[in-house]
Amino acid sequence: MSDISLIDRKPDVLSEKCPSRRVLNHVTSRWGVLVLIALQDGTHRFSNLRRRIGGVSERMLAQTLRVLEEDGFIQRTAYPVVPPHVEYDLTPLGQTVAEKVHALAACIEDNLGQILATQDA
Amino acid sequence: MSDISLIDRKPDVLSEKCPSRRVLNHVTSRWGVLVLIALQDGTHRFSNLRRRIGGVSERMLAQTLRVLEEDGFIQRTAYPVVPPHVEYDLTPLGQTVAEKVHALAACIEDNLGQILATQDA
DNA sequence: CGGAATCCAAGATGATACTG
DNA sequence: CAGTATCATCTTGGATTCCG
Numbered sequence: 001m002s003d004i005s006l007i008d009r010k011p012d013v014l015s016e017k018c019p020s021r022r023v024l025n026h027v028t029s030r031w032g033v034l035v036l037i038a039l040q041d042g043t044h045r046f047s048n049l050r051r052r053i054g055g056v057s058e059r060m061l062a063q064t065l066r067v068l069e070e071d072g073f074i075q076r077t078a079y080p081v082v083p084p085h086v087e088y089d090l091t092p093l094g095q096t097v098a099e100k101v102h103a104l105a106a107c108i109e110d111n112l113g114q115i116l117a118t119q120d121a
Numbered sequence: 122m123s124d125i126s127l128i129d130r131k132p133d134v135l136s137e138k139c140p141s142r143r144v145l146n147h148v149t150s151r152w153g154v155l156v157l158i159a160l161q162d163g164t165h166r167f168s169n170l171r172r173r174i175g176g177v178s179e180r181m182l183a184q185t186l187r188v189l190e191e192d193g194f195i196q197r198t199a200y201p202v203v204p205p206h207v208e209y210d211l212t213p214l215g216q217t218v219a220e221k222v223h224a225l226a227a228c229i230e231d232n233l234g235q236i237l238a239t240q241d242a
Numbered sequence: 243c244g245g246a247a248t249c250c251a252a253g254a255t256g257a258t259a260c261t262g
Numbered sequence: 263c264a265g266t267a268t269c270a271t272c273t274t275g276g277a278t279t280c281c282g
Contacts, residue, residue: 011229011230011233012230013155013158013226014158014173014174014175015175016176019233020229020230023236027225027229028150028225029254030146030255031255033134033145033149037134037135038135045263046263046265054135055137057255057256058264059255059265059266059267060255060256062264063254063255070239071239072235072239078264083264084264084265086263097228097229100221100224103224104218105134105141105145107217107221108132108134108141108144109133112132112141112144114214115214118191118192119191119192150274151275152275166244167243167245179244179276180275180276181275181276183246203282204243205244205245205282206243
């Protein structure tokens with residue numbers, strides 16, 4: 001007797017236990033979304049990213065970068081010099097995901113007028 | 122002297138004060154993503170949705186539905202009968218957004234194998 | 243059935259100070 | 263520069279109870 005959860009044929013975010021949901025949460029986290037978008041135009045250093053993403057704290061930026069690196073979306077490159085020099089890039093997979101995230105954000109930006117009007121009504 | 126923040130020419134999620142970021146947070150919230158995906162195949166009732174989205178509590182489902190309705194992504198229709206009968210649908214704008222969200226989720230589901238392998242390494 | 247209200251636990255986030 | 267450690271806070275989320 002086969003157990004579908006063991007075979008795990010097809011990931012499904014609607015299923016409570018599916019690991020895809022955890023990854024999705026990383027990507028759609030408050031700062032994860034913005035980091036992916038900010039990295040779309042190429043390599044960035046830590047403080048550069050921090051300036052680019054309005055309102056993010058050092059702590060949350062570092063944490064978000066670490067999580068997204070663990071998932072394989074971000075490539076971290078540290079040059080052993082002083083003062084430290086660390087660069088962040090999207091991996092190929094990261095670029096794919098970033099495109100989707102960016103499309104979503106753009107969609108919201110494009111319709112923001114309508115959305116805000118709806119809320120007022 | 123023009124104030125760009127007042128003119129608000131172009132919404133930008135990377136800007137701390139931009140209202141688009143608030144909306145983006147609603148859409149990418151833990152349950153918001155899943156509600157939008159679950160509603161893609163048409164009308165659903167409350168308890169139906171609750172069963173479909175693994176792990177969501179009544180409280181969070183109700184709250185998420187309300188927020189997404191306020192943003193104009195979801196249409197709520199209550200029939201004045203007893204017992205109560207309430208239906209939820211995506212609005213046209215909601216469908217647009219749901220497509221982007223679904224594309225993102227599908228992208229993660231498709232690459233889940235690679236992602237999990239990366240994490241183990 | 244479809245919620246709203248309350249209470250409480252857990253996790254996310256931030257400010258600050260410190261370090262290699 | 264690029265973080266980490268610590269502590270305080272603020273938000274999220276869940277369980278339960280009650281209601282039209």
